[in-house]
Amino acid sequence: MERITVNTKILGGKPIVKGTRISVEHFLDLLASNVSEKEILEDYPHLSKEDTSTHV
Secondary structure, three states: OOOEEOOOOOHHHOOEEOOOOOEHHHHHHHHHOOOOHHHHHHHOOOOOHHHHOOOO
């Protein structure tokens, strides 16, 4: 949860990956579509491996 933040000035206040403009909703849609962690990191190089970790 440390990697998720909310800012009313970014994406209308939707939860986002901290330090980005990538919504948690979009990220979850990618995972639900079976996009691999490797593909996500290639497509969004400003994300870190920590951002894509699905371990709780």
